[in-house]
Amino acid sequence: MSDHALVVGGTRFIGRHTVEEFLDAGYDVTILNRGNHDNPFADDEAVAHLEGDRTDEADVRRAGMTVDPDVVVDCVAYHPRDVHTATDVFADADAYVYVSSGAAYGEERIPKREDETPLCDCSPEEAVDDSMESYGPRKAEGDRAVFAAADRGVRAMSVRPPVVYGPHDYTERFDYWIDRVDNHDRVVVPGDGTNLWHLVYVRDVAAALRTVAENGDAGEAYNVGDGHAPTLGEWVELLAAACDTDVEAVHAGERELGTVGLSTGDFPIYRNPPHLLSTAKLRGLGWEPTPHGEALSATVEEHRASDRTGRENGPDRETEERLIDVLGTVE
Structure with missing residues (x-):
């Protein structure tokens, strides 16, 4: 039986390429999203679809009971509470990988290194905000939620891309x-x-997510970049x-x-x-850029x-x- 990957998101950009990455590696794949965008895998019997709002805890718990995934890749966690919920629901998964951001870093260093460069602070108001001004702080607080989950025994990890480019980039x-x-x-x-x-090529982000799911260490964050x-x-x-x-x-x-x-x-x-990210830590897992x-x-x-x-x-x-x-x- 193949391992099962649940991709939260999965139809637009990073998620779409992540689905393809795990399919190519032989995984069974399910996507969880609200169904608000066209599903490029609608006619692909290898990809199951669960409709649900990842910001609704009941929907996330329902997905956990329905799928019982081996790997969870969380492409659309934009608030810390989303990460806290997911790491609780999927605590027994072999791997939970959170898509964070290079914007999570709170100081200008060249390059920015995962275990040296401080993260943004995040106030309670920023944690529930939706503006671009709070994006970096929210992603940083999501990282902290990953670290806290790892301290509880969850194999939770984080991947930090900068601006992503490649096919199907809806940001334009x-x-x-x-x-x-x-x-x-x-x-x-x-x-x-x-x-x-x-910057970073989207297919390299997808490859990084799988590499970290398979070979990463719990409680660690990994930069990814060209x-x-x-x-x-x-x-x-x-x-x-x-x-x-x-x-x-x-x-x-x-x-x-x-x-x-x-x-x-x-x-x-x-x-x-x-803005430059060191990718040495990710390369140490065997990942290579395109x-x-x-x-x-x-x-x-x-x-x-x-x-x-x-x-x-x-x-x-x-x-x-x-x-x-x-x-x-x-x-």
Whole structure:
């Protein structure tokens, strides 16, 4: 009999790839979600579906009694109480793996290491908040719930990805840059192109979740990220290669951007200071990242087949062209 994995979430992005990862490894898989989004596995007899709200404790307990999973991967735990409930319900599972975030770190270190870099504090008000401002603190408190569960004897672990990119990315943050590079000869890159925000390919996140479920240690957190962390300027070059096109990056600082009412923060995947995660601990379990050429080829192919553009995540093209014209005049 195959081991059974319960993926909480499982139909949109990280969860979708996680289902595929466990299926490919020979697991039986059940997904638990509210059914609010299309289920890509609806016609796949190998994937069972339970409808339920993971924020409703009764629904989670019902899932535990129905499935009795060997492994639980929790892709959509956004509040600490969700993790406390799940680690209680699935205390007897062989592994509970919580999808945390690199945003859980509370200090700017380069790189951020799991056992050295402090986590965000989380107030009682933040723990029940839904804003992006409290996202990192909530994820950090979820990590603490994992550690507390491990202290009670639960084999609970955490995986911390930074911004995730790849096929079926509904956030469209990375799609913005693919769209620009794929359709235009010149694109504005904020700053001097050297800002660094460590990203991670979604299939590598899924592989990390399985690796940690199978080989991780209870009460431990594991960073996951690309093997090389390109700067934003490098990403534009890598995407140009993946799109088989040529593109000129037009750099613009705050003063230049201000001439058309923009700032560096208006562009997706721009971050100052740098955000870099050490992945040595995860690699120690045998995990390896996908090369960028392979990852971006699959990402661009799916982007082109989708209706996503990501244009809502950054400046409109008309404003960008006005800036390019202004910079051309200055030069």
